[in-house]
Amino acid sequence: MTTSSMYDLIKTLTEIPGPTGQEERVHEWCANHWSSYAEHVEITQVGNVVARVGGSGPAIVVLAHGDELGLMVKSITDAGLIHIWPAGPDRRGKPAHWYNPVNSPVVLLADDGDVDGQLVYASGHVIGGASDKQSFDWNDWFVDVGYSSREEVEALGIHPGTRIAANVPTRRLGDTIIGKAMDDRAPLAVATALAERVDTSKINYELWVGSTIQEENGLIGAASIPLVHDFSYGFALDVGLCGEVPGTQAANHPAKLRHGPIVVHQDASVNYSARMCRAAVEAARSRGIPVQQAVFQNYGSDGKELIRAGIESVLLTMPTRYTHSPNEMVTEDDCNACVDLLIAFLEAEPLGPRWSGNTA
Numbered sequence: 001m002t003t004s005s006m007y008d009l010i011k012t013l014t015e016i017p018g019p020t021g022q023e024e025r026v027h028e029w030c031a032n033h034w035s036s037y038a039e040h041v042e043i044t045q046v047g048n049v050v051a052r053v054g055g056s057g058p059a060i061v062v063l064a065h066g067d068e069l070g071l072m073v074k075s076i077t078d079a080g081l082i083h084i085w086p087a088g089p090d091r092r093g094k095p096a097h098w099y100n101p102v103n104s105p106v107v108l109l110a111d112d113g114d115v116d117g118q119l120v121y122a123s124g125h126v127i128g129g130a131s132d133k134q135s136f137d138w139n140d141w142f143v144d145v146g147y148s149s150r151e152e153v154e155a156l157g158i159h160p161g162t163r164i165a166a167n168v169p170t171r172r173l174g175d176t177i178i179g180k181a182m183d184d185r186a187p188l189a190v191a192t193a194l195a196e197r198v199d200t201s202k203i204n205y206e207l208w209v210g211s212t213i214q215e216e217n218g219l220i221g222a223a224s225i226p227l228v229h230d231f232s233y234g235f236a237l238d239v240g241l242c243g244e245v246p247g248t249q250a251a252n253h254p255a256k257l258r259h260g261p262i263v264v265h266q267d268a269s270v271n272y273s274a275r276m277c278r279a280a281v282e283a284a285r286s287r288g289i290p291v292q293q294a295v296f297q298n299y300g301s302d303g304k305e306l307i308r309a310g311i312e313s314v315l316l317t318m319p320t321r322y323t324h325s326p327n328e329m330v331t332e333d334d335c336n337a338c339v340d341l342l343i344a345f346l347e348a349e350p351l352g353p354r355w356s357g358n359t360a
């Protein structure tokens with residue numbers, strides 16, 4: 001079976017539009033591609049995609065998420081300009097000042113086919129001067145699709161509820177890869193590469209890979225992953241937070257791009273399995289694979305839902321700069337090291353039950 005280059009997988013997966021709530025194209029790609037490498041593939045009723053790759057032992061699921069942070073059409077002005085909404089919980093009533101996807105080309109997933117647009121705001125030349133505005137409101141941002149009336153825009157199949165995704169090409173930049181939707185397609189590329197590269201005759205687990213819907217708005221898809229199979233263990237794969245750039249503090253974010261995958265012990269919502277964290281780090285070190293460890297303060301992952309459902313889990317992340325922007329940056333080496341770490345973990349002795357006494 002041929003294996004894909006990490007760059008090709010990341011470019012292909014990140015360029016598919018899959019805003020939260022409309023992940024079908026991403027998951028259909030996974031189902032089709034994974035079918036060549038897995039014993040069984042299914043897309044569940046809510047749209048999660050899962051595949052049993054093979055191997056025998058306790059069942060483990062390596063899980064990424066298919067959705068990317070997107071926007072939603074809220075209303076259309078008489079002049080054919082499109083007001084937007086974050087398509088998820090809005091805790092501030094306006095865009096967070098660090099969430100800044102504006103000035104990016106976007107694609108609208110309209111009923112009659114995709115429509116190109118540009119996410120914009122009125123320029124300083126027309127709103128500046130006397131304005132004392134300190135931050136953007138949602139209605140300051142809008143999408144221009146290049147038409148002059150609501151009727152023309154509606155005729156394209158655009159209406160309140162139409163989803164919008166960033167639309168920039170994924171490309172190499174120095175030794176990095178930059179583009180939109182690295183969260184969470186770079187980890188999805190890792191899960192895909194794992195299915196392609198793993199030798200299931202050498203692993204001590206029954207390996208499944210999967211991808212969930214609606215992670216970004218509250219881990220919705222992960223909640224039904226336990227219905228798919230009786231999993232003992234889970235790896236949530238996601239983008240990892242890096243310091244080392246202006247505006248960050250090494251005291252809070254010690255992990256760095258180019259220094260290998262990050263095993264996360266705790267985030268804002270859950271503590272991950274301490275013994276799985278340790279086993280993942282030891283598996284990497286036993287093979288000379290670079291690995292980092294961290295605590296993510298403003299962050300959550302599907303691993304929380306897995307643990308709540310009784311699946312012992314750990315969060316494993318690819319170092320990523322500029323998360324939740326159209327300029328997310330990863331490196332091929334970090335992503336390949338993540339695949340190597342997962343294979344090392346799967347080939348090591350399984351952790352086993354927490355207590356082996358009193359089984360009679």
Ligand SMILES: [Zn+2]
Nearest residue numbers: 183184238239
């Ligand atoms: Zn994510």
